[in-house]
Amino acid sequence: MPRVALATYDPQGAPNRDRDLPTLAQALKDAGAEAHVLPWDAPDTDWAAFDLVVIRSTWDYTGRTEEFLAWAERCATSTRLVNPLDVVRWNTDKRYLGDLAAAGVPVVPTRYLDPGDTPDAGDLPGDHEFVVKPVHGAGARYAARYTPGERDRAAAHIARMHAEGLPAMVQPYLTRIDTTGERALQFYGGRLVHASRKRAVLSPGTPYDADKVPHPDLEPWTPTPAERAVAERALAAVPGGAEPLYARVDLVDGDDGTPQVMELELVEPNLFLWLHPQSVAPVAQAILTAALAPADRPDA
Numbered sequence: 045m046p047r048v049a050l051a052t053y054d055p056q057g058a059p060n061r062d063r064d065l066p067t068l069a070q071a072l073k074d075a076g077a078e079a080h081v082l083p084w085d086a087p088d089t090d091w092a093a094f095d096l097v098v099i100r101s102t103w104d105y106t107g108r109t110e111e112f113l114a115w116a117e118r119c120a121t122s123t124r125l126v127n128p129l130d131v132v133r134w135n136t137d138k139r140y141l142g143d144l145a146a147a148g149v150p151v152v153p154t155r156y157l158d159p160g161d162t163p164d165a166g167d168l169p170g171d172h173e174f175v176v177k178p179v180h181g182a183g184a185r186y187a188a189r190y191t192p193g194e195r196d197r198a199a200a201h202i203a204r205m206h207a208e209g210l211p212a213m214v215q216p217y218l219t220r221i222d223t224t225g226e227r228a229l230q231f232y233g234g235r236l237v238h239a240s241r242k243r244a245v246l247s248p249g250t251p252y253d254a255d256k257v258p259h260p261d262l263e264p265w266t267p268t269p270a271e272r273a274v275a276e277r278a279l280a281a282v283p284g285g286a287e288p289l290y291a292r293v294d295l296v297d298g299d300d301g302t303p304q305v306m307e308l309e310l311v312e313p314n315l316f317l318w319l320h321p322q323s324v325a326p327v328a329q330a331i332l333t334a335a336l337a338p339a340d341r342p343d344a
């Protein structure tokens with residue numbers, strides 16, 4: 045019986061916010077696997093005892109990226125990790141958007157400001173709304189939108205991130221998100237399993253350190269051919285040979301009405317299985333297939 049670990053965050057006694065976890069663990073058991081739900085940073089866990097470690101909802105890593113990547117590396121060298129380590133490394137830093145753009149994928153135009161950089165007039169737009177957020181981000185943490193008149197507040201937000209050692213990114217606020225929302229195309233085992241749509245998360249004036257509703261009005265969505273095409277181009281542009289087991293491509297319309305990649309989620313995407321019960325069995329099967337695949341590690 046294959047042993048699968050589903051890596052999550054430590055909810056510290058509160059209910060786990062990953063609504064997919066119990067469903068997925070049960071589906072894996074039904075499919076004939078052992079499924080163990082474990083916080084990635086739980087001390088003394090013997091990750092090598094699993095045939096496969098699936099990163100699922102390690103949502104507290106964003107302020108601790110180095111620690112998280114060191115854990116991922118330990119898993120990848122002692123057993124099999126999905127997504128693969130190289131994919132995880134590349135995808136925990138949103139500067140990957142630049143690689144996608146270089147490969148011709150339409151992405152939200154982005155500027156990056158590392159700790160030590162001071163934003164100048166060109167970084168914070170004077171003629172349209174913009175968004176400031178961290179390059180290691182999840183759940184809209186530390187994201188906020190600003191008008192040109194709020195550039196001082198934006199600069200203070202960036203300074204706060206820099207003081208915490210967090211590189212920042214600046215994007216135009218894509219106003220069409222207020223009408224057509226954000227679409228998430230979910231791939232598992234190499235195929236599109238389902239898609240969802242949600243409303244805009246950032247409201248004017250909300251402080252960057254306020255808690256936000258990360259998936260407002262989430263609903264099932266039938267992707268358009270244009271959305272599918274952009275998502276597939278983004279996946280084809282992932283560097284390295286290893287194909288990701290899972291991927292979520294988040295798309296928002298640009299000012300011309302065509303979809304742009306806001307995020308390519310290859311680390312810990314929410315799967316939204318509760319909206320898509322038909323996807324539970326195929327997702328569990330794809331995990332099982334990965335767990336049963338012949339070991340490819342040199343020491344096996």
Ligand SMILES: Nc1ncnc2c1ncn2[C@@H]1O[C@H](COP(=O)(O)OP(=O)(O)O)[C@@H](O)[C@H]1O
Pocket residue numbers: 152175177181182183184185187215216217218219221226243244245246294306307
């Ligand atoms: N450039 C943008 N234009 C409009 N909304 C944005 C923009 N960037 C982020 N947002 C909003 O903030 C949310 C979180 O940003 P996102 O880039 O998805 O980071 P995270 O990794 O935290 O999910 C998005 O779901 C979207 O609603």
Ligand SMILES: [Mg+2]
Pocket residue numbers: 183184294307
């Ligand atoms: Mg997002």
